[in-house]
Amino acid sequence: QLDEHRKRREELEAARAEIERLTAAMAPGENEHKAAEGLTTRADLVKVIAQLSHDFVEGTEYAFENAVQQIKCLNPDVELVTRGMHVNGEVKDGQIVIPASLADSDDEEDDAEVVHEEDHEDEQGDGREQEDRCEE
Template structure:
């Protein structure tokens, strides 16, 4: 019986020792599990942070891509504008025999205005030269009764008649009025011219 008791006691001691060992291992395992769970939570937090960074980078990449496309378009537009400016500068470059009246003109409207003024000046100059020639003929031939009625600054002699091209005289009445005015002017200035010629 003593031997049985001793065996039982030994078994109890082994059980207590085993339970102590198992208890220590359990606490160690729990501690390891808690450590692993803490690491896992930190890893999840880091993963979430990285996801936010990745999403932000994707958004920035999209924005940069849009900006790159916009800059490329702007560059193409700028190059096209430079080509157009060079073309316009070449078109506006003065020619070798360009008239001085065209210097400094930059628009079609300016050019049209100058052309109109030159046309007006040309007509006035032609009319003045015509009237001056008539007066000189009268001055040099005072004894001749010159017939000037029917003469016109734009008249042309065809088949023995003075013909005025269509559109150069608005009406016979205006031409008659102009002729009367010229004759009145000639009467006023004619004597002085004749006197000078006779001198």
């Protein structure tokens, strides 16, 4: 019975040591981002990273489109050419270049945007209404 008690005590001490080790491993790092708070598995972390990445892309696209709309608003008399502009485009040697890694998915998005722009033009008529609202 004494041996059994000693064995159980050793198991308990080993379990406590393991809990302490795991708790220390789960402690937040010095500069850990708030988004990682409370995550317990790698899968959780990957999911949060994917969501943050998605949110960042959406925010960037919104900001880009917003900037284009503001430029159009501030310059109503200028026929601003936006076809070919892209949120990830860079000007190189006088041309807009889209990184190859983004080109395939962008073609699909551009097709959808062209349809959307055409539908949007029908709603706005001759464009005067947009200019008037913009000048206010």
